[in-house]
Every structure is written in structure tokens, then in C-alpha cells.
Amino acid sequence: MSVNSSGESILRMLGIVKHFGRLRAVDGVSLEVPRGSITALIGPNGAGKTTMINLIAGQETPKKGEIWLDDVRIDGLRPSQIAATGLARTFQNLRLFTNMTARENVMVGRHRHGRTGIIEAISGFPSVASEERRIESDAVSFLHFVNLDFAQSLPAASLSFGHQRLLEIARSAATQPLLLLLDEPAAGLNRVETRDLARLLRRIRGEGTTILLVEHDMTLVMELADLVVVVDHGVKIAEGPPAAVRGDRLVIEAYLGVQS
DSSP states (O other): OOOOTTOOEEEEEEEEEEEETTEEEEEEEEEEEETTOEEEEEOSTTSSHHHHHHHHHTSSOOSEEEEEETTEEOTTSOHHHHHHTTEEEOOSSOOOOTTSBHHHHHHHHHGGGOOOOHHHHHHTOHHHHHHHHHHHHHHHHHHHHTTOGGGTTSBGGGSOHHHHHHHHHHHHHTTOOSEEEEESTTTTOOHHHHHHHHHHHHHHHHTTOEEEEEOOOHHHHHHHOSEEEEEETTEEEEEEOHHHHHTOHHHHHHHHOOOO
16 A cells, blocks of 8 residues: 555645535535545445546636645636646546647647746747657657557557546656546446456556545456545535445445345
8 A cells, every 4th residue: 555654645635615506415524535546436326426526637626625735725727827837637538638649638638747838839949849848759658658559550449448547647747746536437347348447547656656446346446556535415424535435335325225
């Protein structure tokens, strides 16, 4: 387990409330993600998981509460501003640039670390070409990291669904975020691809990126996560190591619909 021994949290959600009309999607949830961990956010359909991810990434704004990434308060910031603080995410549905090559897709993520301004780019300074070569080289390295060397020059649309999922993760990882949000990364993958995904996420965590993932594949969650947080009807009902959460009565009731 690679969780920071100090127990320091890289993400803190404090008393978060988000309603859509009468629907209480997130109702007073507090959550901390330990630095260096793989934390899983689980719950039955409609529990509020994706809404929580959207709140962290800035696609939604909480009605009440605070969200902190490291020492920066991010609730109320635009998604681009939050990304600049060190956050990257993937979505349930793939959002690749399908008409671009795999290498070009990863270069898009890598450009966050570029130093070239508009004036330099328009003027054609030598530094622009040098930086572009560096970004392309970095993109190739990230494709190698996810075992997609063969796909460098292939259009993203030509790749299998599993390879497209890996490409999306490579593009997000290329931003070298402090925190990587993954919304159902195993959706649509077969067992072999899911095992490969688990190995990849451990490697990304090993490179220093903290991961928060929403996932329905409980086998993957129980094997991969250091910490599991369970929500149901917008409320946190359990939190702890996988083994403890798996036997929690409230969790069993939420997933199986058992009446207490």
C-alpha cells in the first residue's frame, strides 16, 4: 500500500451539497482522499458518484460546502482553472479526438506543460519547434507507458475500445496531475483488459499520481483500492479498507436492496 504515511489528504470535500430541483444528488458529503492512494468511490446507480466527480472537476458547482485540492480551494473555479491546479479526469463515455492520431491525442494533454506563448508561436521562434519536438517525444513515452507503441500514428478512431480507453488515460496522465479522476474506467473492458488496467493504474500511482475512481467492477475495486468510500442516495454510508467495507451491513443493504 502506497498511501502517504503521514495520512495527508490531497483532496478534501467538506459538507458538500448539490441538489437538482428536489433531487438531493449530494447531501452533506465530506470526503478525504489520502495523497498517494488509489481511492474508490462506489455505490448503486443514482447514488451521486458522477455528480461528486463533476463537482470536483468543476463541471458542477456545489450549493454548499468546500472542495480543496492540496492547499487550493477549487469549488466555484472553472474546469480549466481546476485543471491548472493539478487535476485531470476521464469520463464514462470516451472523449478522444477521433480524427487525430494516438500520438497527437497525448500531445494535447502534454501541451499543458508547454511554455510557448501566442506571440512566440505566431512569430515562429526556434524555441517553438524545439518545444513541439519535446512534447511529441513525451507523448511517445506516455504511449509506451500504456503499451500503445504500435498505435502512435494510427487514428484514435481505428483503435479497439479497450485501446481507446488506455489512450484516454495516457492523455490524462500526460498532464502529470496531482489527482487523476477516473469515471468507470473498466466499463466495456473484458477481464484481460481489466487486469491490464489494474496494472496500469498501480504504475500511475507509483509515479506519484493520486487516483480517485468511480467503478462498478467490485472485483477490480477490492483488488486495487487502498480506500473505499460508499455513497447511497447522495449520502456517504461507509468508508474504509476494502475488506471492512465489503462486510458492512449498510453497504450490503444498499447494493442488494435488503430491508433492515
